[in-house]
Amino acid sequence: MNIIEAQNLTYKYPDGTKALDDIDFSVEKGSITAIIGQNGAGKSTLLLHLNATLRPANGAVYLENKPFAYDNKGLHLIRRKVAMVFQNPDDQLLAPTVRQDVAFGPKNLKLADAQIKQRVDEALRLVGMEAYADKPPHFLSGGQKKRVAIAGVIAMKPEIMVLDEPTAGLDPQGCTEIIDILDELNAEGKTIIFSTHDVDLAAKWANNIYVLHEGRIKRHGSPSQIFADHTMISETGLKLPGFVQTFRELKLRGISGGESPLTMLNFVESVSKPFDVLKVRCAIASTDVYSGETVGLVMKNGTLCTTRVDDDPKSVTSVFGTVIFEARAGEDIVVGEITGILSPKTGVIHIVPIPRVIEGGSRAVDLGTICRIIAGQSPDKIGAMGTSAKVVVKKAGIKCDFEVDVIQSSILAALRGLNVMVFATGGMVDRVIQKIESNNKQGGQHIKYLRVS
């Protein structure tokens, strides 16, 4: 179902600039939609129509198939359901303290004090800013201000979150933190619409992309459809995501094949598929080796290594080869006359569900059990997704390897033969499973997963 939709939308600024020209735009409930385009393409203008800040000169906007009503009651309804996060948090944070700012929206909704308090605490916890509740915004960094701005709209419990350039001006860490928070909100069912000129972000995160150019929709579709059209991308002054560019170069050289990848994961698979392990003759010497010596070959952490056949019978694999040059431990060596087949072993992903913040979050979890689970499986890598999972891992004093891009990092690690344990908050469990299954279906190496309870 389309939760929000615009038809034939045209807008002129009072000075005559035609910022939007006959826009058709629709967003499905629960999806993530990106609007990409150059500066001045009209992204902000389009977004401002979605919460009725601007009124179209022509055409109409529909919320749940009902046209926007621009009277007081209608505006109140629209703005309660469609929350707007502005590009510059300083334009949005208006109260003297973080807590007061987050309470601003709920107060306008005329909620009871107890309910306001609950929503404020919950929102601040979700964005990880509860420690800053009584600080004024000018004591915060850009990323922290952004998180408070997001908390300010979360506290109103909107259905749609509209974000204008949510990652502009943030450092990579701040960027991934914001995306992580939004991802968690999306997993809980909120629809997300954002504008950006970061094509890498749009490629890996959005379900749907609209390309806006000089006030018109140039194209829309899934990330792979959008970034397959290289001419359109360059015509609109955008660039291709890094992976697509690299892939193109590799494909031209016959190294990768298949469809154009959009994420690191797709990319790794596009490269690794055509490889036959037996064709690889380069390995790393585990100890000093001499030419003519026979060594076993094993995969360790994703690299091909030698093992000494006579030293350690347990690690001997079914693959053997002869060393061609003499080399010291740790150096690259070339191995010839390889016999046997080395099927790369994939790791297992253990998924541990953690309750959401509103379900009690980290307080509803027994840390002893968590530690026992970890001790039982002794995973090679640990990841945490979502606020309360991160809090749990931190409280239990566990070193977390993946806190951002967790699903992708976990799958990549599993492909390297490592066992991974992922602590996932609420609905994010299903998302991990979905991603692993779709990866398995795409014909890559099969990865096993287990739901730990």
Place this chain on the structure above:
Amino acid sequence: MIHQTIDIIAHTNRLRHIDTRLKVIFAVTTLLITIASTSPIPPLLAFVIATILILFAAKINPGTYFFLLLTPLFFGLVSLLMMSLFFGYDSPLYSFEILSHTFVLQKEGINMGLLLGTRTVAGSACLFFLALTTPMTELFTGLKWLRIPDVVIELAMIIYRYIFVFLEEAQRMWLASRMRGETDFRTKIEVFSMLASTLFLRTIHQGEKLFVAMNSRCYDGETNSLCYREKNPGINITSLFAILLFEFAFIYVTIKTQNMAFI
């Protein structure tokens, strides 16, 4: 920037978590008594007490405090000088001549000058006590407690919030102009006026953005949505009593020292 420094001190000093209302009652009553006194002794006393609280209880850097005191000290000295020269007529202490004009130092004038000067400095010290130990954000709730209308408080809150936004903006613009390396006085003036007008335009622009942002979060212009306060615990009676006791003692001293002069 001194404003930012004061704001940071107010958020971090040792008396930060003392009930704002107590601090306001203490500072305001002491200030009023100081102003009402007719002898320089109560103001001196108030100054000493405020200074002790600022330096030893709140542990504020003495350098910052004395830097802030420079302004009231200057005005205090000016009023002392002016008063002793031009006030009173029948109690000459000393006279001297500059450029064939006779100046007479009057006893009455010196006393008046001392009173005004000590009041200025002591009154400022009381206000600095409040400013250095209590964040503005807390003062707003104090204002609400004093039954100041919500509209006024909300306006003050927004002004407070955006002062810092504009300070940052002004600082950035100033730095940017410095980067481009203006040199002589004339260019400096030109750049300054340009910065001022740009900042003014941005202020107006910011006002529009603020309006949009408030509307986006369902603001209807009626609710006092900014004045959210989580808890309003009862005032600590013992501390309140101690402060009132002190203030009564202070009033007693003030009455006893009525019209008492130094010379």
